[in-house]
Amino acid sequence: MKNILIIEDDKAIADIEKDFLEIEGFRTVIAADGMEGLRLALTESFDLIVLDLMLPGINGYEICRTIREKTTIPILIVSAKDEVTDKVRGLGLGADDYIAKPFSPTELVARVKANLAQYERLSQQDAPGRHEIQAGPVRINRLTQRVYVNDHEVDFKKREFELLLFLVSHPDMVFSKEELYERIWGMDALGDLKTVAVHINRLREKIERDPQHPLHIQTVWGAGYRFRL
Structure with a gap:
């Protein structure tokens, strides 16, 4: 219990x-x-x-x-x-x-x-690999900051990696552009919310089979984005 x-x-x-x-x-x-x-x-x-x-x-x-x-x-x-x-x-x-x-x-x-359930899943994954998260076709090593899609390594820039890791760590949770921008770039960062959409598109290009019809990084219209397993 x-x-x-x-x-x-x-x-x-x-x-x-x-x-x-x-x-x-x-x-x-x-x-x-x-x-x-x-x-x-x-x-x-x-x-x-x-x-x-x-x-x-x-x-x-x-x-x-x-x-x-x-x-x-x-x-x-x-x-x-x-x-x-x-x-x-x-x-x-x-x-x-x-x-x-x-x-x-x-x-x-x-x-x-x-x-x-998410905590138990991550704990079980951490037991053998300690620093790895598996989410759908994506496997992330948090220690080495290396990302594998369908077991093929894909290069990610720093902000791309941080954004992907955050979304994967909170599956099915919807985050607005404002929340993602402040969480990844910082509340005091200078920039444009369009940065979030640009990075979301880059992530889709790298992990989705069909980036125009994403299965994992989904847009929730009027609300934001979420990661679906």
């Missing part, structure tokens, strides 16, 4: 998260303030953390940063702060996923399951 830590100061929301997760067979523990949540996260054994951002004692950003320095377990942020900069900051500090309040409890459960 998987253990989930819920760090949430709103009792009604915490109880909803707890009830829906336990119906699905998860064991849950609730921490109602930041200090207690951080203490539990660092001293107890959990498989995933559901984390609010606005907390008494210590905020979720600091909790996320501190946890990520100690462990690689999935962190799923659930927060009323739903601006792009909030999402980018959370993901930049090491969170694996982000859901804005109000949210659907069934979506929360689905995201928890998806992140646990």
Whole structure:
């Protein structure tokens, strides 16, 4: 049975998260303030953390940063702060996923399951290869920064590699051009959002069988891009 830590100061929301997760067979523990949540996260054994951002004692950003320095377990942020900069900051500090309040409890459960499955998949891949990720036809060695498509090595420039690695590491998650630009090029970088579209097209040319009809790096119209396995 998987253990989930819920760090949430709103009792009604915490109880909803707890009830829906336990119906699905998860064991849950609730921490109602930041200090207690951080203490539990660092001293107890959990498989995933559901984390609010606005907390008494210590905020979720600091909790996320501190946890990520100690462990690689999935962190799923659930927060009323739903601006792009909030999402980018959370993901930049090491969170694996982000859901804005109000949210659907069934979506929360689905995201928890998806992140646990992704973590287990990466852990299994890391056991023999340590630094490799396999996603569809793409195999990435994070240590050597080499990319193989259908077992043939393909050259990637630095930003291309970083963008591909980020998308592959978050399968099925949709990221806007703004989120990708700020995550890969940096919030203070000077440039144009067209840079994202240009790099997406370059990735498609290198990994897709038919770049005009991509199977893996997909456009979600009006929302952004996602990587499908």
